[in-house]
Amino acid sequence: MNIAAKPWTRPASPRGPEGWLDSLRDLLVIPPELRDEWVERDAALELLQCGPEILDALLRAGLPHGGTPGAERFDRFDLVNLALYSGSGTSVPEKTMRYALRWMHADPQSLFRPQRWNYSVALTPPAAHGQGEPERTDWNLATPHPELSGGWTESLSIGPEGAALGEKDITASGTSGLTASGVLVTSGERRGIVSDRLRAIVTSYGPDRFRWGRMPEELQWRKDEVLSQGYAPCISVCLELAERCREAGFEARTRRGWIMGMLDLAHSWLEVVDEDGLVKNVDPAFVILADHHAETPHPDIAEAFTGSLLNRLLPTEHHADEPVNGYRRGGEFAHPRHQTDIQLSAEQPAPRETAGAANGSGNRERNQIR
Secondary structure (H helix, E strand, O other): OOOOOOOOOOOOOOOOHHHHHHHHHOOOOOOHHHOOEEEEHHHHHHHHOOOHHHHHHHHHOOOOOEEEOOEEEEEHHHHHHHHHOOOOOOOHHHHHHHHHOHHHHOOHHHHOOOEEEEEEEEEEOOOOOOOOOOOOEEEEEEOOOHHHHOOEEEEEEEEOOOOEEOOOEEEEEEOOOEEEEEEEEEOOEOOOOOOHHHHHHHOOOOOOOOEOOOOOHHHHOOHHHHHOOOEOOHHHHHHHHHHHHHHOOOOEEEEEEEEOOOOOOEEEEEEEEOOOOOEEEEOHHHHHHHHHOOOOOOOOHHHHOEEOEOOOEEEOOOOOOOOOEEEEEOOEEEOOEEEEEEEEOOOOOOHHHHHHHHOOHHHHHOOOOO
16 A cells, blocks of 8 residues: 555654644645635634744645635645644644543553443534425434443433434434433453454554544545555544455454544444454554654553453444434435533442443443444
C-alpha cells in the first residue's frame, strides 16, 4: 500500500508557521462530492488560532477553500485535520483532543471495572424546507448492548409512542424523531493477543505509519482511498484489518458503538477470535490517538487497546460501515440531527452488583463473536 502522509512525531515544543505548512502538505484529501465548505474565514481563524498571516500563507500554499479573497469558506474536516498535526499546541482541535483523551493518562486497570452511565440520545428532523406538512420519516438508532463487553442494561426508555426496541435497532416512524435514554453499565476485561501471526496483523497500522483524522463516514467506508493517504480512522482501519484477519484464517468482525464520556462519539473497533478461542478487541485508532494526541498517556495503554475489552466502549450489533443512527424519507437514507449525552453516573456499581453481573450472561456473550 502506498502511504502518502509522512510519519508524524509529536513535537517537544510548539511549532511555528513551518508546522502548519508541513501539516498542509500531508492533509487528507476530502473528495469534491463529500466536501462542505461552509466555515467562514473568521470562524476558521477562531478554530485554528493561527492568526491571519499564517492563514494567508496556508491559502497561498494551496489550502482548499471556496468563496472569494478575504471571504473564504472552508470544509471543517480540513481545518480540524490541519490543526491536529500542526504542532501549534494552541488550536481548538488540539486542546479539545487533549481534554477528550485525558482518561488515557490513568492506569489501564481502570478500563476493566464496571462503570455506570446515564445515556441519552435524541434524533430530530432536519430543518424544514418550504411550507406544507412535514414528511413522514422512518428512524433508526442502534440498540446499545453493554452485555457484549460484560456490562448490563439497568433501564432503557424509548420514544415516541409506538417506537420499537429491536435486537439491532430502535425504530420509529413519524415526524417527531426518536429518543432513547436510560442507565447502562459497561465493563471490560484485560486480554492479550496470544497468536504471533495475529499480533503482527493487528499492530501493522500503528502511529509510526498512520495518522488519525476527522472525515465523513462515507469517506471512511472507502478504506483503500483513506489508508493510501496515510490516515487510519476507526472505520477504515477496522474494515481493512477484518479482511486481513479473515484471509489469515481468524474469525473476525467489526463492531460499531460509542466511546463513553469522550465527546460521546460513535466509534468502531475490531473483534477477532485468537488462537486461545477468546474474542480479542483491537482498537488501532485508540493506539494512534494515544501516541499522537493524548497528553502523557500511560505507558501500558497501547497494550490495553490491543486485545482487551474496555469499559469506555458501548457496543451495538452494527458493523463498522453501518451508521449508528439515520432516517429514511422517500427511500433515501440520510444522517439526522442528533444530540448524544453520555455522563458518568454519580453512583457506581457496588461490589455485590459487580460480582453478580460477572457471573451472568455477560461473560458468555463476550467469549464469542455474534
